Amino acid sequence: xxxxxxxxxxxxxxxxxxxxxxxxxxxxxxxxxxxxxxxxxxxxxxxxxxxxxxxxxxxxxxxxxxxxxxxxxxxxxxxxxxxxxxxxxxxxxxxxxxxxxxxxxxxxxxxxxxxxxxxxxxxxxxxxxxxxxxxxxxxxxxxxxxxxxxxxxxxxxxxxxxxxxxxxxxxxxxxxxxxxxxxxxxxxxxxxxxxxxxxxxxxxxxxxxxxxxxxxxxxxxxxxxxxxxxxxxxxxxxxxxxxxxxxxxxxxxxxxxxxxxxxxxxxxxxxxxxxxxxxxxxxxxxxxxxxxxxxxxxxxxxxxxxxxxxxxxxxxxxxxxxxxxxxxxxxxxxxxxxxxxxxxxxxxxxxxxxxxxxxxxxxxxxxxxxxxxxxxxxxxxxxxxxxxx
Numbered sequence: 001x002x003x004x005x006x007x008x009x010x011x012x013x014x015x016x017x018x019x020x021x022x023x024x025x026x027x028x029x030x031x032x033x034x035x036x037x038x039x040x041x042x043x044x045x046x047x048x049x050x051x052x053x054x055x056x057x058x059x060x061x062x063x064x065x066x067x068x069x070x071x072x073x074x075x076x077x078x079x080x081x082x083x084x085x086x087x088x089x090x091x092x093x094x095x096x097x098x099x100x101x102x103x104x105x106x107x108x109x110x111x112x113x114x115x116x117x118x119x120x121x122x123x124x125x126x127x128x129x130x131x132x133x134x135x136x137x138x139x140x141x142x143x144x145x146x147x148x149x150x151x152x153x154x155x156x157x158x159x160x161x162x163x164x165x166x167x168x169x170x171x172x173x174x175x176x177x178x179x180x181x182x183x184x185x186x187x188x189x190x191x192x193x194x195x196x197x198x199x200x201x202x203x204x205x206x207x208x209x210x211x212x213x214x215x216x217x218x219x220x221x222x223x224x225x226x227x228x229x230x231x232x233x234x235x236x237x238x239x240x241x242x243x244x245x246x247x248x249x250x251x252x253x254x255x256x257x258x259x260x261x262x263x264x265x266x267x268x269x270x271x272x273x274x275x276x277x278x279x280x281x282x283x284x285x286x287x288x289x290x291x292x293x294x295x296x297x298x299x300x301x302x303x304x305x306x307x308x309x310x311x312x313x314x315x316x317x318x319x320x321x322x323x324x325x326x327x328x329x330x331x332x333x334x335x336x337x338x339x340x341x342x343x344x345x346x347x348x349x350x351x352x353x354x355x356x357x358x359x360x361x362x363x364x365x366x367x368x369x370x371x372x373x374x375x376x377x378x379x380x381x382x383x384x385x386x387x388x389x
Contacts, residue, residue, distance in 0.1 A: 005118070006106065006116050006117040006118050007117070009117055009118050009121075010106065010117045010121075013117075013121060017153065017162075021041055021043065021153070024043060027043060027044060027045070028041055028042065028043050029041075029042040029043075029044065030042075036157065037156065037157060038154075038155070038156060039155050040152055040153070040154055040155065041152065041153045041155055042150060042151075042152045042165070043150045043151050043152070043153075044148045044149075044150040044167075045148065045149060045150045046148065046149065047149050047150070048133060048136065048149050048166075049136070049146055049148075049149055051133075052133065052136035052137045052139070052140045052146060052166075053140045055137045055140075056137055056138075056140035056141040060141060063137065063138065063141050064141065064183075066190070067138050067141065067183035067184075067186070067187060068179075068183065069190070070183065070186040070187055070189075070190030070191075071179070071182045071183055071186045071350075073186075073190060073193065074182075074185075074186035074189055074190060074339055074346075074347070074350060075350070077189065077193070077335075077336055077339045078339040078340070078341060078347050078350070078351070080336070081336045081337070081339055081340055081347075082340065082341070082376070085101070085340070085376070085379055085380075085383070086379065088383070089379050089382060089383060092382075092383070092386055101337070101379075101380045101383040101384055101387075102383070102384065102387050103384065103387075104120070104330065104333070104334070105120070106120040106121070110387070110388055111384070111387035111388035111389075112387075115326055115330070116322075119322060119323055119326040120326070121162065122323060123323070123326045123327050123330045123331075124161070124162055124163075124330065125162055125164075126195075126327065127192055127195060127327070127330055127331045127334060127335075128162065128163050128164040129164050130191050130192065130195050130331075131164070131188040131189070131191055131192055131335075131338075132149065132164040132165055132166045132188065133166075133191070134187040134188050134190070134191035135166050135168070135184060135185075135187050135188045136149065136166040136168070137187070138183050138184045138187040139166070139168040139173070139184050141183075142176055142180040142183070142184065143172075144168050144169060144172050144173050144176065144184065145168065145169040145172060146166050146167065146168050146169070147167045147168070147169055148166070148167045149164070149165065149166045149167070150164070150165055151163065151164055151165075152164070152165055168184065178353055178357055181349075181353055182350055182353060185346045185349045185350045185353075186346065186350060188335075188338060188346050189335045189336070189338045189339050189346050189347070190335075192331040192332070192334060192335030192338070193331070193332070193335050195327065195331045195335075196327070196328050196329075196331035196332040196335065199324045199325075199327040199328040199331065200324075200328045202324050203321060203324040203325055203328060206317060206320065206321045206324065207321060209317050209321075210314075210317050210318050210321050212302065212305055213301070213302055213305045213306075213309075213313070213314035213317055213318065214299040214300065214301060214302055214314065214318065215299065215300055215301075215302050216248055216249065216297055216298070216299055217238060217240065217298050217299065217300050218238045218239050218240040218247050218248075218271070218298045219238065219239050219247055219249065219250050219252075219253055219295040219296065219297060219298055220236065220237070220238050220239075220295065220296050220297070220298040221233050221234065221235050221236065221237045221238075221239065221293055221294075221295060222235060222294045222295060222296050223235065223293065223294035224292065224293050224294075225292035225293070227292075228280065228290065228291065228292020228293070229277050229278060229279055229280050229290065229291055229292055230277070230291050230292045230293035231292075232275050232277060233268075233270065233275065233293065237270045237271065237272060238270055238271040238298045239253070239268060239269070239270050239295070240269050240270065240271065241267075241268070241269035242256045242257070242266055242267070242268055242269075243256075243266050243267050244267070249297050250295040250296065250297065253291075253295060257279070257289050257291060258288075258289070260279055260289050261279075261287075261289060262279055262280060262281040262282075262286065262287070262288070262289050262290065263278060263279065263280075263281075264278070264279055264289070265277065265278050265279075266279060277291075279291060280292070301314055302314070340376050340380075341369070341372050341373060341376060342373045342376050342377060342380075343373045343377070348369075348373055351369060351372065351373075352365075352366075352369045355368050355369045
């Protein structure tokens, strides 16, 4: 049901977006890569510029303090994400590990960090707006003109991935002090960190309401590996017991299965029937049991909650809490990614300023900045590539 709804939303979104860009085509700038397959569409406007200036004038002391804090936390985040990415990359060559970087898309496929489309499009839109608005506010705080704002879309035949942008006057920006330039660059990722924190707090506050609104009844089968012992099940089945042990969540299934060895038989109870299944050997560790299934928690509406507050209230709470979860995850992940010392992203520009400050020879500074960026680009490509295998 959710996937059907997401598919409908995706089709409507792409059609409406394509129609909007066609109508505003005189104000659209096209950056061709492999046109008409891959290209970027940029729609420039003055949307939000007055609000950026208004915030900068109204809260100068608070914003200057936040800008300085953002720089400090930005460099700490840069160190954290760099060390973590290197560590995960090394681990991936020695043990089975989740890739440190994956494509974040509403596509359920190997090598992709899957996010349901509705959550994905809303989260990407909101985090991009917050990110770019923060850049614009701090730019105006330091009297740097912002020439335009707008939206950009990565297109694969049709517009697919949304983004936002602001365009500060680069000539004025480069004449500002290192501290002020760093404040402008760090503002975007820092705003995403704050957004992630707020989303997490709201998620934790709302979670008890969701727990009261729904009862866990087992785990639902979402995917079955071809040739695995789980092939006797069907997608959509709800598993409730393994050898008379109650199933409460996907992690609980893993814990129960660890009690058995490969080639042992287990009795699995579903919402439809009982299955006697012989466990296989895990392809990456033959001493471990293997079932070959992907699961998610199965819930049903709590009738007392529904009678007191209405069933729609329960489903709205659940949907909104899901949005808060993805806002937290994507703001945190994309915010940290933006702090990598990589080319034109915020972390890359921050690192470039540090290189210019530390090395008097500009050519040396540029070389260090360039090869550091290439190093991390190489690591990112390794992680993305390995995610597909």
